[in-house]
Amino acid sequence: MTSYDIAVIGLGLIGSAALRHLSLSFPNLRLCGIGPDEPSDRKTHQGVFASHYDQGRITRVLDPSQLCGELARESIARYADIEAASGLQFHHRSGCLRATDIEERIAEVDACARRYNPPHQRLDAAGCKAVYPFLSFSDDFVAWDEKGEAGYINPRSLIAAQLRVAGANGAEINREIVSAIDDDGDGLTIRTREGGLLRARKLLLAAGGYSNTLLDRKLALAAKGHTILLAEVPPDEIKRLRAMPSIISRFEDPSVASLYMLPPVPYPDGKTYIKLGPSGRPQELPAPEPTFDAVKDDGQLLDWFHSDGREDIAEAMRAALHRKIPDLKTQSHHSAPCLITNSAHGNPYIDALEDGRIYLATAGNGYAAKSSDEIGRIGAMFCATGEWHSGLDRADFRAVYADGGSK
Numbered sequence: 001m002t003s004y005d006i007a008v009i010g011l012g013l014i015g016s017a018a019l020r021h022l023s024l025s026f027p028n029l030r031l032c033g034i035g036p037d038e039p040s041d042r043k044t045h046q047g048v049f050a051s052h053y054d055q056g057r058i059t060r061v062l063d064p065s066q067l068c069g070e071l072a073r074e075s076i077a078r079y080a081d082i083e084a085a086s087g088l089q090f091h092h093r094s095g096c097l098r099a100t101d102i103e104e105r106i107a108e109v110d111a112c113a114r115r116y117n118p119p120h121q122r123l124d125a126a127g128c129k130a131v132y133p134f135l136s137f138s139d140d141f142v143a144w145d146e147k148g149e150a151g152y153i154n155p156r157s158l159i160a161a162q163l164r165v166a167g168a169n170g171a172e173i174n175r176e177i178v179s180a181i182d183d184d185g186d187g188l189t190i191r192t193r194e195g196g197l198l199r200a201r202k203l204l205l206a207a208g209g210y211s212n213t214l215l216d217r218k219l220a221l222a223a224k225g226h227t228i229l230l231a232e233v234p235p236d237e238i239k240r241l242r243a244m245p246s247i248i249s250r251f252e253d254p255s256v257a258s259l260y261m262l263p264p265v266p267y268p269d270g271k272t273y274i275k276l277g278p279s280g281r282p283q284e285l286p287a288p289e290p291t292f293d294a295v296k297d298d299g300q301l302l303d304w305f306h307s308d309g310r311e312d313i314a315e316a317m318r319a320a321l322h323r324k325i326p327d328l329k330t331q332s333h334h335s336a337p338c339l340i341t342n343s344a345h346g347n348p349y350i351d352a353l354e355d356g357r358i359y360l361a362t363a364g365n366g367y368a369a370k371s372s373d374e375i376g377r378i379g380a381m382f383c384a385t386g387e388w389h390s391g392l393d394r395a396d397f398r399a400v401y402a403d404g405g406s407k
């Protein structure tokens, strides 16, 4: 049986980042990343799924949460290095426009802007109209037009880049699905669904919405269904909207509350889509999508991932898109399911579940793609050294269990 110093379970955005950081910082450790690649056919796939099967995730620093701003800033600062080391491009500087009329959010984002001051300008609705004449905003909206590194990343390419670098630095990649973890006091035995067996001194669990399936004591980890709409745009519209930024905006209609939207992005089917979905804090979202609390087995999520998401939300998104870009011409629309993994406190869980043995880096809360490199780095360093290598407060990342307790 092959033995490793550290195994990273889950090769999504956070796990792949953690594996790269481990491979760079600890070249003498024997490392293995375990987790399947994207399914070839979502509708018939019987294994696990993930939150990264897409071409676009918004990236930007400005956020109502300073902690999110900091995680993003640290991660974004390393994008260019990851691209250079891997030879893969994943970062697109389209800019990001964040707009709201909620007083509390305005104050929070202003505080983030003062603290991190990424290249941006603050606009009122008239200013937005002047810069982006194809977009519609209410008169009482305030917007931050973030430039510089803001825009979007391709999550598939980011993961490929992280794994390419980790592999080149000696980390092994195992494409199986972990089915059980046993701690015999001397180390960990990791079993895979495919019949594989390996040993590790320590592990970092980064299995996203599936993390609970591998833990006896379940975490307070709500895996929430999330419906996206993909609106196909024709070539003349792609040209007209070439200055379109990524957008995160409160929406005038309470049935939508808030949405995010990417500029036209090419997809593997040869078409170009504007992707959008509902955004905001869980309590601000309209009619809740299905929530899978403390997912016990992956069967709970199969029906969701085999579906096309919630039809009513897709329809609300479609109406919202055509109100935000009133003259938009589209060729087709379709929806798809995704998963957002929420922690109890709204920050990722980065913690030791068993000191010196089992560590955790998960719960992206719908915003971790852009920040996955820093979340993965903090988790990797904690797992390898037992020490907290971040200026952010460790207490903010404590794992909370479903029974209400912490470790």
Ligand SMILES: Cc1cc2nc3c(=O)[nH]c(=O)nc-3n(C[C@H](O)[C@H](O)[C@H](O)COP(=O)(O)OP(=O)(O)OC[C@H]3O[C@@H](n4cnc5c(N)ncnc54)[C@H](O)[C@@H]3O)c2cc1C
Binding pocket: 009, 010, 011, 012, 013, 014, 015, 034, 035, 036, 037, 048, 049, 050, 051, 052, 056, 057, 058, 059, 176, 177, 178, 179, 206, 207, 208, 209, 210, 211, 213, 214, 226, 228, 260, 277, 338, 339, 340, 361, 362, 363, 364, 365, 366, 367, 368, 369, 370, 371, 372
């Ligand atoms: C539609 C949508 C839009 C989003 N938009 C944005 C955005 O614009 N900006 C942003 O920053 N964030 C965004 N997010 C959030 C972001 O995608 C997630 O926070 C991020 O993917 C979380 O990373 P993760 O590594 O924790 O989980 P995942 O990316 O889901 O990765 C988990 C990995 O674990 C693997 N796994 C599961 N079970 C097992 C097992 N038993 N054994 C081995 N491996 C296993 C899976 O295969 C998967 O690869 C969005 C999310 C969704 C769903």
